[in-house]
Amino acid sequence: MTKLWGGRFTKEAEAWVDEFGASISFDQKLVIQDIRGSMAHVAMLRSCDIISEEDGHKIHDGLVTLEKKAANGDLEFDVKYEDIHMNIEKLLTEEIGEVAGKLHTARSRNDQVATDMHLFMREETEEIIGLIRDLQRVLVGRSEEHTETLIPGYTHLQRAQPISFGHHLLAYVEMLARDADRLTDSLKRVNVSPLGAGALAGTTFPIDRRQTAEALGFDGIYENSLDAVSDRDFLIEFLSIGSTIMMHLSRLSEEIILWSSEEFDFIELDDTFATGSSIMPQKKNPDMAELVRGKTGRVYGSLFSLLTTLKSLPLAYNKDMQEDKEGVFDTVTTVKGSLKIFTGMIDSMIVQEKSAKKAVSTDFSNATELADYLAAKGMPFREAHEVVGKLVLHCIENDIVLAQCPFATFEEASALFEEDIYEALDPREVVARRNSEGGTGFTQVQQAIAKWKERLDI
Numbered sequence: 001m002t003k004l005w006g007g008r009f010t011k012e013a014e015a016w017v018d019e020f021g022a023s024i025s026f027d028q029k030l031v032i033q034d035i036r037g038s039m040a041h042v043a044m045l046r047s048c049d050i051i052s053e054e055d056g057h058k059i060h061d062g063l064v065t066l067e068k069k070a071a072n073g074d075l076e077f078d079v080k081y082e083d084i085h086m087n088i089e090k091l092l093t094e095e096i097g098e099v100a101g102k103l104h105t106a107r108s109r110n111d112q113v114a115t116d117m118h119l120f121m122r123e124e125t126e127e128i129i130g131l132i133r134d135l136q137r138v139l140v141g142r143s144e145e146h147t148e149t150l151i152p153g154y155t156h157l158q159r160a161q162p163i164s165f166g167h168h169l170l171a172y173v174e175m176l177a178r179d180a181d182r183l184t185d186s187l188k189r190v191n192v193s194p195l196g197a198g199a200l201a202g203t204t205f206p207i208d209r210r211q212t213a214e215a216l217g218f219d220g221i222y223e224n225s226l227d228a229v230s231d232r233d234f235l236i237e238f239l240s241i242g243s244t245i246m247m248h249l250s251r252l253s254e255e256i257i258l259w260s261s262e263e264f265d266f267i268e269l270d271d272t273f274a275t276g277s278s279i280m281p282q283k284k285n286p287d288m289a290e291l292v293r294g295k296t297g298r299v300y301g302s303l304f305s306l307l308t309t310l311k312s313l314p315l316a317y318n319k320d321m322q323e324d325k326e327g328v329f330d331t332v333t334t335v336k337g338s339l340k341i342f343t344g345m346i347d348s349m350i351v352q353e354k355s356a357k358k359a360v361s362t363d364f365s366n367a368t369e370l371a372d373y374l375a376a377k378g379m380p381f382r383e384a385h386e387v388v389g390k391l392v393l394h395c396i397e398n399d400i401v402l403a404q405c406p407f408a409t410f411e412e413a414s415a416l417f418e419e420d421i422y423e424a425l426d427p428r429e430v431v432a433r434r435n436s437e438g439g440t441g442f443t444q445v446q447q448a449i450a451k452w453k454e455r456l457d458i
Helices: 014-021 024-047 053-071 082-098 099-102 109-145 164-191 207-213 225-230 233-259 289-311 319-348 353-359 367-376 383-396 409-411 421-425 429-431 443-454
Strands: 149-153 157-164
Touching: 024 053, 024 082, 024 109, 024 207, 024 319, 053 082, 053 099, 082 099, 082 109, 109 225, 109 233, 109 319, 109 383, 109 443, 149 164, 149 429, 157 164, 157 429, 164 233, 164 383, 164 443, 233 289, 233 319, 289 319, 353 429, 367 383, 367 421, 383 409, 409 421, 421 429, 429 443
Parallel strands: none
Antiparallel strands: 149 157
């Protein structure tokens, strides 16, 4: 079988040139999508009387055979045939003879590869949404277990105020919800069919583009043939959303890494998600969290790579666009793997409740509560802030915490303090009272958990 485009050429490229230009090493991942797109195309050619019923059925049956072989891993691809499209046509020709050549009537590899990528992205986007929901369910479950477990909340990585550990985990449920929403919205732009746009200008054959779109489950078709074959916005959008997902997971990775250190000691990771040292026997390293944090960079790289590839490309198709796939494939694999890792890691981690309780009992994260206490009794908040700041300085100089101050010290700072100040300083009370909507108060956390359990069908 000669190259599809070889008629006007007088000599063949050397093997190393073929290898440089070929994409079969990575676009073979699209084999099932390519076959199914071809099935829809040949059915349309037959129903539009562009090819005969006999030829149509023969081609369809051959494609069914190839699909079964592909599912079993029994297809062998050759770099000589460049890409998945030409490899499938070559294999189909071996299967049913020269009639296979009629399959390419009224289409181009340009609209064919675009169709394959739309089908691929629809499937992968839906799967990633499902994996996000799995992680959210685990986070909600752990939040429910630890609604009343207290940890220090941080700003600037300095202890700020005590919070519910469940509330902290629910923040990531909210982030992931936005990620899932973005992916769901992107399906409106993914689920559009470019098939039938041809190389760039459509075709003279009386095709029915809406028939193939419906057969492949698309919601509609591209209205402009030039745009159909040159659009990669849907891939850029996916890479952008994938980068945001990885950014969220990287932030949680950093917290997991900190929390599992001896300095924090808020959690212990299951052995499945940690590794040891080849030289230091005592080590338990949070390698999976570190890997997710590190892999974030490669996803960002794929986004910038495709943006750069598409920059200044004239319409319509250009060979540069072959570079759209590897970064997308890698991002799909990376995002899916990272979500699965986190689902298992969060589900199995042990929360060190005693260490967390000690942390919030031996710091100044309850200082804001003192300022609020005075403000509630009528003192302007700025003045209250000054009073409490001086109390904190007194405690630092005397190596004590606020709850250890004698009442006389409070009285000296302000006559508004009463004996109930010690109750107000209790970390549990500090958290419990923060019941503004969306706050860390236990009632608010319980309400948020109930909402998410309903949304996620837990």
